Amino acid sequence: MEVVIVPDAAAGGEVIAEAVVSLVRRRPDALFGVATGSTPLPVYKALAAKVRGGVVDVSRVRVCQLDEYVGLPAGHPESYRSVVLREVVEPLGLSAEAFMGPDGAAEDVQAACEAYDAALAAAGGVDLQLLGIGTDGHIGFNEPCSSLASRTRIKTLTEQTRVDNARFFGGDIDQVPHHVITQGIGTILEARHVVLLATGEGKAEAVAQSVEGPVAAVVPASALQLHPHATVVVDEAAASKL
Numbered sequence: 001m002e003v004v005i006v007p008d009a010a011a012g013g014e015v016i017a018e019a020v021v022s023l024v025r026r027r028p029d030a031l032f033g034v035a036t037g038s039t040p041l042p043v044y045k046a047l048a049a050k051v052r053g054g055v056v057d058v059s060r061v062r063v064c065q066l067d068e069y070v071g072l073p074a075g076h077p078e079s080y081r082s083v084v085l086r087e088v089v090e091p092l093g094l095s096a097e098a099f100m101g102p103d104g105a106a107e108d109v110q111a112a113c114e115a116y117d118a119a120l121a122a123a124g125g126v127d128l129q130l131l132g133i134g135t136d137g138h139i140g141f142n143e144p145c146s147s148l149a150s151r152t153r154i155k156t157l158t159e160q161t162r163v164d165n166a167r168f169f170g171g172d173i174d175q176v177p178h179h180v181i182t183q184g185i186g187t188i189l190e191a192r193h194v195v196l197l198a199t200g201e202g203k204a205e206a207v208a209q210s211v212e213g214p215v216a217a218v219v220p221a222s223a224l225q226l227h228p229h230a231t232v233v234v235d236e237a238a239a240s241k242l
């Protein structure tokens, strides 16, 4: 596991956007796995600036989603599909056809999970999976004690994660869904390169446990220690307990 310490979130965004650029130069139709939350936004901003500046041609790049809320109505602004379309697909000038994600509104959620795992494999697998990290060490929506071999499946959110994410729902925890679909930890580990970005003091403990603690299901991000090509990009605040 490679750990890169950068001065601040913007520098982290720049470093990771550069990694995406170099991937796309090697593989123009790369499958880029994107994460939601606040942390990855500087990556998308830096990448969109490079695209606008003609630094890289992303017209053949494909984008796939890491996780999704279950049960939000189609088009809800905080569904992760809406967020990825708004924050990644549109700013990069990609078409909606270049984008794939699990169907959080499916009647048979389990079948939707299996279909998504199969679709990722049929697409040739994820080339670079970007991750954030929850304050409890979760990746995607794999909450503590998720199996390290898990596949895409339905999960129930912890109270802590619902509290953390309430800010996206006007601060009202009652609006935060209880259930989600998430790529499993086993699914995430199949990406050819996994890049985790963590910024801010609030992530320092989770980062320390993930990078320096034992590999354990209670800290889902510690599973990245098992990956042959994992990069953890942290700002100085998130690195403060390393």
Ligand code: GLP
Binding pocket: 035, 036, 037, 038, 039, 040, 066, 067, 131, 132, 133, 134, 135, 138, 139, 140, 141, 161, 165
């Ligand atoms: C959610 C997402 C995760 C993300 C986490 C942290 O739980 N499912 O993918 O890493 O939030 O979000 P933030 O970056 O806003 O702290």
